[in-house]
Amino acid sequence: NAESGSGNAPYPHQIFEVGKTARMDSGENYLSRTDSSLGFLSVQSGADFNLVNSQVQALLHFLSIPYDLRESADSRFIPGRRADIVVKGLVVGVLGEIHPGVLENWGITMPAAAGEIALNQL
Numbered sequence: 001n002a003e004s005g006s007g008n009a010p011y012p013h014q015i016f017e018v019g020k021t022a023r024m025d026s027g028e029n030y031l032s033r034t035d036s037s038l039g040f041l042s043v044q045s046g047a048d049f050n051l052v053n054s055q056v057q058a059l060l061h062f063l064s065i066p067y068d069l070r071e072s073a074d075s076r077f078i079p080g081r082r083a084d085i086v087v088k089g090l091v092v093g094v095l096g097e098i099h100p101g102v103l104e105n106w107g108i109t110m111p112a113a114a115g116e117i118a119l120n121q122l
């Protein structure tokens with residue numbers, strides 16, 4: 001994990017990565033599909049839902065892609081601080097504040113907010 005290994009580097013940490021991700025999909029031959037995804041992580045004292053939401057808002061604005069956020073739940077995120085990114089009725093990503101228990105498991109001592117967008121679904 002890039003972040004847990006860089007705990008001694010000066011903050012803030014902003015990590016962005018584009019790559020292939022596999023997702024379960026019962027409609028596919030091998031019950032999975034491969035997406036090109038953008039992953040992003042912010043680790044700093046002010047890392048919160050609003051920070052990663054503003055990053056998504058800027059990206060999709062410059063790509064001229066209207067979107068909505070829909071509150072959703074996932075134990076990796078703080079309850080009430082996670083949302084699905086929805087484009088044309090399709091969930092294309094997620095963003096939110098990482099749960100303190102997850103941060104502790106990875107040895108991360110600062111607040112973190114993160115997200116992922118399936119680029120080929122935009």
